[in-house]
Amino acid sequence: MAFGLRWAGSGAFLATEIRVQLHEWLAILTGTLTPGALLVFVAVLAPDLLAVTVIGALVYSMFLIGQRVLNEAAYIRIDHKLNELYHASPLSPEGYFVGIAAGMLVAYLPPSLVLLVILEILYPLSLLAWLVLAGCLLAVWAVSATIGYVVSTLFKDMKTIWPYSALLTNLFGILPPVFYPLRVLPDAWRSVVLVLPTSAATALVNAAAGLETISADETILAALALGLEAIALFAFGIYWARRTARER
Amino acid sequence: MAADAVLRAQPQRGRVLPAWAWIGWRWVWRSPAAAVVPLLQPFFFLYFLHWIAPAEYFPLQVAGAMLFSTQNIGSWCLSDSAVFRIELRLQDIFVASPHDKIRYLFGVAFSNLIPAAPALIALGIILALVTSVSLVGWLVLTAAILTIWVLYSAIGIAVSSRLRSQREVWPVGNLIFTLLGILSPLYYPISILPPIWREFAHLLPATYAALLVQGVLGLGPAGSENLALDAGLLALSTAIGLVAAWWLYQWRER
Numbered sequence: 001m002a003f004g005l006r007w008a009g010s011g012a013f014l015a016t017e018i019r020v021q022l023h024e025w026l027a028i029l030t031g032t033l034t035p036g037a038l039l040v041f042v043a044v045l046a047p048d049l050l051a052v053t054v055i056g057a058l059v060y061s062m063f064l065i066g067q068r069v070l071n072e073a074a075y076i077r078i079d080h081k082l083n084e085l086y087h088a089s090p091l092s093p094e095g096y097f098v099g100i101a102a103g104m105l106v107a108y109l110p111p112s113l114v115l116l117v118i119l120e121i122l123y124p125l126s127l128l129a130w131l132v133l134a135g136c137l138l139a140v141w142a143v144s145a146t147i148g149y150v151v152s153t154l155f156k157d158m159k160t161i162w163p164y165s166a167l168l169t170n171l172f173g174i175l176p177p178v179f180y181p182l183r184v185l186p187d188a189w190r191s192v193v194l195v196l197p198t199s200a201a202t203a204l205v206n207a208a209a210g211l212e213t214i215s216a217d218e219t220i221l222a223a224l225a226l227g228l229e230a231i232a233l234f235a236f237g238i239y240w241a242r243r244t245a246r247e248r
Numbered sequence: 249m250a251a252d253a254v255l256r257a258q259p260q261r262g263r264v265l266p267a268w269a270w271i272g273w274r275w276v277w278r279s280p281a282a283a284v285v286p287l288l289q290p291f292f293f294l295y296f297l298h299w300i301a302p303a304e305y306f307p308l309q310v311a312g313a314m315l316f317s318t319q320n321i322g323s324w325c326l327s328d329s330a331v332f333r334i335e336l337r338l339q340d341i342f343v344a345s346p347h348d349k350i351r352y353l354f355g356v357a358f359s360n361l362i363p364a365a366p367a368l369i370a371l372g373i374i375l376a377l378v379t380s381v382s383l384v385g386w387l388v389l390t391a392a393i394l395t396i397w398v399l400y401s402a403i404g405i406a407v408s409s410r411l412r413s414q415r416e417v418w419p420v421g422n423l424i425f426t427l428l429g430i431l432s433p434l435y436y437p438i439s440i441l442p443p444i445w446r447e448f449a450h451l452l453p454a455t456y457a458a459l460l461v462q463g464v465l466g467l468g469p470a471g472s473e474n475l476a477l478d479a480g481l482l483a484l485s486t487a488i489g490l491v492a493a494w495w496l497y498q499w500r501e502r
Contacts, residue, residue, distance in 0.1 A: 030419040033426040038296065044436050046300040071418070079414060158335075162327070162418060163285035174292045180299045 005238070009091030010099055017103025021072075024107075031068070032111045034169070035060050038179045049181065051123035052202075052211050054115055055133070056179035059201045061112045062137045063173050066144025067165040068104045073152035074161050076100075087245045097241035101145035112137075125209050132208035136201035139230035143197040144172075146237035153244045172198045182212055194218055200226040264347065268355035272362030287367035290317045297435060305436065307379035308467040311389065312434030314371045315457055317364055318393045319429055322400030323421040324360040330408040330417045332356075349499040357401030368393065381465060388464040392457040392482070399453055399486045399493075400425070406493035434458050437468055453489055456482035 021028070035057035042053040077083040086096055119125070125133065147168065155161045172178075176199035177185055185193065193199040194214075200222035206212035207219060214222070290313035297309050333339040342352050372389075375381060381389070407424060411417060431445070432454035438446055449455045460478040462468030 024415070024419070026416065026423065027419040030422045030426075033422055033430075037426060037430040040430055041293075041297060041435065042300055044440060045297070045302070045305075049300060075415065158414060160279055167285045167288070170288065170292045174296055179296060184299050 005094055006092040007095050007098075009089065010095035013086070013091050013095055013099035014102050017072075017099050018106045021068075021103055021107030027068070028108060028111065031061065031064055031108055032114075034064075034173075035115075035179075038174075042179070051119065051209075052181050052206060053179050054119045054122060055205050055209070055211070056202050058112055058115050058119070058133070058137060059140055059178055059198055059205070060169075060173040061108070061115065062140040063144040063198050064169060065101075065104045065108050065141055066146075066148035067169050068108060069100050069145045069148035070152045070161065070165045070168075071148075072100055072104065073149050074155060074158060077152070078156065078158055093241040093245035094238045096245070097149050097237055100149065101141070101237075104145070105141055123209065123211070129205065129208040129210075133205045136205050136226065139226045140197055140201050142230040142234040143226075146233040146240075149237055150240050153240070172196065178202045181206065182214065190218065191221060194222040195225045197226055197229050264351045264355055265358055268359040269362055271355075272359030275359070276363045284366075287317065287364065289320065290314075290367065290371065293435065301436070307375065307465070308437065308462055309435045310371055310375045310378060311461050311465060311467065312436075312458060314368055314375070314389065314393060315396055315432075315454060315461065316429050316434050317367050317371065318396045319400045319454055320425055321357065321360045321364050321397055322402075322404035323425040324364075324404070325356050325401045326404035326408040326411075326421045326424075327417050328360060329356050329405045330411050330414065333408070334411070334414055343500055349497070352499075353402060353405050353497075356405055357397065360401065361397060379465060379467070385464045389461050392461050395482060395486050396454060396457050399489045400428075402490055402493040402497075406497040409498040410496065428452060428454060432458055437462070451485075453482055453485035456485060 038060075039050070039053055039057055042049050073083075076086075083096070087093065091099075148165070151164065151168070152161070155164075176193045176196050178198045182190060182193070182199070182203050194203055203212060203214055204219065204222050204226070207214045293316070294306075294309055294313055298306065301309070329339070332342075339352075347355075403424070404421070407420060408417070411420060431449055432452045433441060433449055434454060438449060438455065438459065441449065456478045459468060460475060460482060463470040463475045463478060
């Protein structure tokens with residue numbers, strides 16, 4: 001039992017989360033603002049980078065889901081005190097974590113679909129590039145949802161959480177080459193940023209789409225880093241959900 | 249009536265701004281990381297723009313970042329006054345006190361100017377390093393910042409008075425202030441914008457603040473007639489914005 005996974009109540013909780021989130025159309029809309037702003041900057045100042053930026057916006061949007069998980073998990077726990085009710089119910093802790101993460105993924109998918117359409121118009125992708133894109137987006141979701149959930153359990157009030165969630169998205173989404181191409185960075189920084197989940201995902205998709213050239217070694221580094229981070233962090237998220245569900 | 253008499257017997261004067269400044273300072277002191285993080289946003293944008301934009305736009309973007317940071321104070325005012333009203337129920341106490349709504353508005357705006365000041369000072373130092381700024385330039389920049397501060401703080405507090413849930417605070421604040429920040433030509437010259445966007449930007453006060461600052465600093469068209477026109481339109485659009493905020497602002501619960 002200690003190592004096995006229990007999924008009691010997951011389906012019902014996932015459906016609840018999706019329904020709750022779909023009512024938050026304003027939050028879904030505002031999720032598009034920062035990527036939209038950066039797309040505007042690029043469209044105005046460097047239109048030749050637009051396809052790279054749209055791919056970056058897709059990766060960023062997926063990373064932003066972690067911020068939503070952070071806000072939602074904190075809101076349920078701090079503001080509504082609902083998580084105690086959930087944990088007292090047959091819903092398992094892992095079902096709670098995965099339910100929030102997957103609920104956010106489904107609810108926040110529509111803006112990403114719009115970006116996919118824009119990308120297809122601007123720069124049609126090959127089948128391989130589509131597959132790489134899908135795999136990378138799922139890996140980024142797994143990483144960001146876990147970070148969001150774990151961080152949400154560390155705070156006691158909502159007002160303090162907002163700045164930290166903004167810091168995480170900026171550190172992972174704006175600073176590394178997500179919205180701009182890897183090639184503008186000095187060579188010494190390349191291997192460092194390829195270890196970060198967001199810039200690794202962007203570099204892999206850009207390379208598969210023919211928008212960026214990265215060496216075989218860099219491809220292996222980025223793919224291994226992203227894959228390991230996604231699997232290890234998601235497993236940690238499940239462990240953390242079980243741990244924090246215990247009464248203290 | 250008896251309550252009014254009791255109220256009149258209480259002290260009617262006080263050091264309102266220092267008290268609110270103390271609230272702003274306590275926020276920085278108690279949560280330094282939480283206070284610093286929102287200030288990083290304009291620097292993140294500057295970093296991104298440094299990679300994609302022509303280098304000659306950098307001084308303009310630093311000046312724009314100062315206006316953008318000031319505009320963002322409105323978002324913090326929205327968040328603070330919503331927390332005071334919805335979560336802490338503090339606004340009821342302010343309403344019941346001799347502290348009127350104008351002082352409340354200025355107080356919340358002033359308390360949020362305190363944590364924003366370090367970023368504005370840092371950006372000012374960067375601006376002085378990347379371009380020469382005359383005394384008149386600093387005065388105009390300061391006046392533009394103060395105008396934007398008053399207007400966007402008023403908008404933030406007015407909008408927050410209409411919110412019903414904490415959950416609405418973050419998306420509504422982001423929607424209003426990020427959109428306004430991007431639509432105004434704070435980070436790029438207005439001349440490179442598409443015509444429709446340019447026309448729309450002329451409806452926003454921050455556009456005139458940006459044009460005025462860019463003109464005075466020699467980063468954009470700088471004819472004296474242009475500058476006077478931009479200053480006049482900034483004053484006019486700010487007045488219209490303040491009237492709209494006043495109309496929207498709800499001081500007492502209904």
